[in-house]
Amino acid sequence: MKLLVDNKTGILNNYYFQTLCLLYYPGEKFPTLSDDSSNAAFFKLEEVKSDNIIYYMATVRLEAGLRYREAQFSSLDYKAVIDGDNEFFATLALGKAFLEAGKKLFGFSMPWGYIIGLRPVKRARYYLEHGYDADTVKRFFIDDYGVLEQKAELSVNTALLEIQMLSGVKNNTCGLYISIPFCPTRCSYCSFVSYSNKKLFQLIPDYLEKLKRDLKQTAALLKELNFSLGTIYVGGGTPSILDCNQLEDLLGTVEKSFNLNNLKEYSFEAGRPDTITADKLTVIKSHGVNRISINPQTTNENVLQRIGRCHTVSQFFNSAELAKKIGFNCINADLIAGLPDDTEENFAKSLSDVISLNFENITVHTLSIKNAAELRFDPDKLYDPAGETARNCVAYAYDKLIKQGYNPYYLYRQKNTVGNAENTGYSKAGYESLYNVLMMEEYSSIFACGAGAITKIIKKNGDNEHIERIAFPKYPFEYLEKDSDIGKDKIREFFKG
Ligand code: SF4
Known part of the structure; x- marks a missing residue:
């Protein structure tokens, strides 16, 4: 333009x-x-x-x-x-x-006014922690930034819950992110770096060997810098694409390499129901994972087909039952508002389907059309770029989930999101994911391992914070070619210098 x-x-x-x-x-x-x-x-x-x-x-x-x-x-x-x-x-x-x-x-009005930042809750939390009461911060969002009342309330309520959660987090707490950038097929809205070409799956064994070396080095670095590992997130991609032996090998390496005495949460993204089996879930659980994500995105069969998820609604429900039977007591499901061909009625049905499973966490995302997504080139324009449906869906989800006993505990926005709506994690009391809050609020350092992953190191002095990012090579083949260094010297200098 x-x-x-x-x-x-x-x-x-x-x-x-x-x-x-x-x-x-x-x-x-x-x-x-x-x-x-x-x-x-x-x-x-x-x-x-x-x-x-x-x-x-x-x-x-x-x-x-x-x-x-x-x-x-x-x-x-x-x-x-x-x-x-x-x-x-x-x-x-x-x-x-x-x-x-x-x-x-x-x-129509912009739900978030003219706020372009990705972390509105960080702003709300800042003012709440500096002596302003909840009503004043809410008015500040509404009057000064032009934010809609419901979004102002969402920001302030989320910030209040985060303040409670973060009060118990020590200065030397950190998180670990492990990247498995492989997926069974590519979803049409996906903008992540993830290999879904079967030929490229041949790289997985070498990738895991390299990843294990990086994990061991990171474990040594955390020990040297006196960090206490509070949360681990295995994400991707679809980590549950790995077979049982590979899972055993990877999670066993984590267990042997890191000091897990202070670990509060261990999350594993079993995002695609078509990759989940009882044997895999058993291996994952046996290594101490206490939170998993199983993501339907929608429970409408036609919409699932439309976005190329290549799994069925019943596969999602079967995986959910399996995960409960195997004993996971914190399960998250992701939904996306504004998907192509989706309607407000379908979204409401997806939401009540997920609520009926009684999961501890439900995350409501809004479709974001990034450059790398196939959907961006969709000639039929089946998604609604103005995003009225998406805006209505996320507003509906907020009301509905609160009535069902879920509270918003983390929130972020992205560019090019339909309807300029947000992504919000909801949780039953006591099951909020620490990793999501530490990462989104930039509260603690997150050390990452694997292709496409980004280590974010944070140093704070009062209100001043110093944040640096160290990116791993984006694609698995590049990652395999690089030395196993992970920017250790830069990290040492940052914390010791
Ligand atoms: S499962 Fe997730 S990472 Fe994999 S292709 Fe789909 S959206 Fe992308």
């Missing part, structure tokens, strides 16, 4: 303006040369000085085809719920003008 920015403030960069546009124009690109798109956005942001007062004036014009709308906002007489600096008021003026122009042009 065309983007024209006249920003005289020195505050906010071009990337910010682009990201803001994506709220109403999901999936758009911003080419620097020619562009034949009929969508366009024009922004003007000025800093005005008058009688020792500085304020910000924003003008926004949004276009879709031949239609356009404009809006202006001045921060001069605006009384913020929680006061902020110049950047806050410049962003506020711009955001409010943008939301008004967008609402006039497209006819």
Whole structure:
């Protein structure tokens, strides 16, 4: 789309303006040369000085085809719920003008106002921990950021639960992520790096050997740096694609290499029901895994086919029964709102199907159309880019799950999500996943092993936090070619330097 920015403030960069546009124009690109798109956005942001007062004036014009709308906002007489600096008021003026122009042009409000950050709960938690009460923080979200009331309530309630959870987490607690980037087939909405080509499965034995070496090195590093491992997450991909011997070998290595005395949670993603067997679940459980995910995404057979999951609804229910029988007492199921061909009625049915299983965790995602997803090139456009269905589904899920005794405990947003809706993890009391909270809130360091994985190291000093990311090679074949180093020197320097 065309983007024209006249920003005289020195505050906010071009990337910010682009990201803001994506709220109403999901999936758009911003080419620097020619562009034949009929969508366009024009922004003007000025800093005005008058009688020792500085304020910000924003003008926004949004276009879709031949239609356009404009809006202006001045921060001069605006009384913020929680006061902020110049950047806050410049962003506020711009955001409010943008939301008004967008609402006039497209006819709906953005659920998260002009917040473009992926972690709104982190913001809510910050203010709650700095002495503001829940009502003030809620008003701050609604009035200053233009967030819908239900989302403000969701953010504050999630933050309050996280504050409770995190109060018991020690400074030296960390998490471990183990990546198994292989899947039986590729789902059409998938943007993860995951091999689903049968020929590439030949790499799995070598991949596991390399992964075990990395795990041993990481275990030694955690010991050297005096970290206490609080949570492990085996994700992917689909880790349950491994056979029983491979699972035994991998999980046995984890058990032998790491000090698990302080481990509170050990999660394993058995995401695809078509990979689950009683024998595999027995091996997984025997190594101390106490939380698994079995993910239907929907319990509508047609939608499952449409998204290329290649498993059936009954396979999901059978796997769920199996997992309960084998004795897992914390099971999560993921659902996705806004899937192609899905309807609000179908989504409501999927949700009650999952609730009927009495799982401890239910995670409601919103479809996100990233560049790597096949669905992005879907000629029939069977998903709804404006996302009204997705917005209604996640709002419905919030009300329904709370009535059923589940509470939101972690939440994140992604770019290019249909309807600009969020992903929320719900839990019965006492079963909240620590890993998800530590990772999403950037509260503790997470050490990762395997292709596509990212280690995130965090150092805190009061309100200042220093975060660094160390990425493993993205694809399994690249990972196999690299030395088993995992950025150890950088990590040592970060913590010891
Ligand atoms: S199971 Fe998950 S990781 Fe694998 S292809 Fe489907 S969405 Fe991607």
